[in-house]
Amino acid sequence: MKDKQFWSVAGIIFVLFMIYWVAGHPYFVSERSVMFWSILIVGGVLIYSTRMAKRGEKIFLRTIPGLKAVEEAVGRSTEMGKPVLYVPGIMDMDQVETVAGVVVLGHVAKMTARYETSLNVPVSRAIVMKAARESCRESYLLEGRPDLFHNDMVHYLTDDQFAYAAGVNGIMLREEPAACLYMGKFYAESLLLAETGNSIGAIQIAGTASPSQIPFFVTACDYTLIGEEFFAASAYLSQEPELIGGVKGQDTLKIMAVAVMLLATLFNFFHDLNMISWDVLGFLTVQ
């Protein structure tokens, strides 16, 4: 109960909701009440955790080897005098993985600016190109090296999946980057990219939440950020309290999800034995 402001606002909302409920709760779709409670709990936990981090409360985050390796990879490129290749996936900015990929790109661009290492970012979508360019430009400015930034470091190839893969493979073979980072949403081109990177001896780090592509990255890359690890990457790399608070909030939600799973299994068991009439599976179904 340390955050008095949070609990005060939560209390006011609760009182207002109770008044609304007693007044007959018009426009409230009872069949979707599980979604209502989910949004309320998820939103509340995330806001509380973020505020907690902002207040300066210490939050522990375990080490993720793949993230530590990002700086090593950029350092290796610097030592070898070779560029860093960054692939932000093949989808547009409406995909959360692409957004996460562009955010991580910003941190990688800061490192390449700091170490004066060449950065090459081929993209397959026009909006991603613009967003990635803005992200890189800002990073180079923040590091005090706007002179090293040039628009062509983020360049468009094509929208077509396999043509893009062929283009990136060509870049890899000709430029021989020392580090290849694949962070975003990938489909069947993932293995084509990772195998080529492997063949040129680059250190490879991948991050994606596409379940069907993770196996290919695990096989061909040195480090792979699996699903949630990838989304937590920006918090780890930036160490910004808002983002770290978000990761902590998600952890709390995961524990809640485990508890719900166990309770739902238990209630479902008793329901199947006709010991209780409440159908938990029906409750968890959004109509």
Place this chain on the structure above:
Amino acid sequence: MNGSEIFGAWVAVFLTLGIFSYLYKDNPFYKIAEHVFVGVSAGYWMSMFFWTQIQPNLFGRLWPVPEGAISGFFMRTWYGIYNFFGVLLPSVFPDGGIDKGHGTHPHFIYIIPFILGVMMLLSVVSKWSWFARLGIAYTVGMAAGLRAYAFLNSNVLVQLKGSAVSFVGLDWFSLTDASIINNVIILIGTITGLLYFYFSKEHKGTFGKVTRVGIYFLMISFGASFGFAVMGRISLLIGRFTDLITYGSSTYNYASLWVLLLMIGLLAVWTFKGDKKVAS
């Protein structure tokens, strides 16, 4: 079989073998195939987006074919703008309006995406390039808001529901159907897998052992997924080989055979010359 079909088969064979030649090493054939592939696809997709999205869905809604004569100052001005564009680009803005089944009244709400699109184009002017950020902000913000509800349902609630497995009226074990042991495995795998992604606690002691079980489950599922995807890729490869065999028949003047021989010969010459250069 007409000449254009045979020519198309020869081009297909050349590009397929050009891409396959990458298995040897980076070479001029691969470079040609790669650059043609990237260039043609970039142009193709731009054209596709314009003629399947922008022209019918954006312009088609802003300037549909009106019902009867255009009346009123505003509508006359609106279609006056259209007629001006029509003079410049008659194939995009045909006479009288665009009939793509979007009714007879302009959907003025589509001015917003039109303006956002123009803002994206302004990025070519360095002074006004910041306008593009508004388009990006809209795309990201809209997607986040629009998908939050769907993601919460499909990625959280449906998964929770799926994890609430049943243990009543089932066999102890079955290889193909639901059984008590299978359901226990599902429950343990889901919980331990989820706990592996718990970041604010070190994976040590009992908790570390639980998360280790989780990563084993993840790796087993990745292995199964890998095998499944490899089978899919093999079927794609078979598809290309089937085409090459078809194009290697007399109907196509033995295209596959001739292109393969020519490519091997030229690659041998190219390699030999390269080796001599290195030696000298």
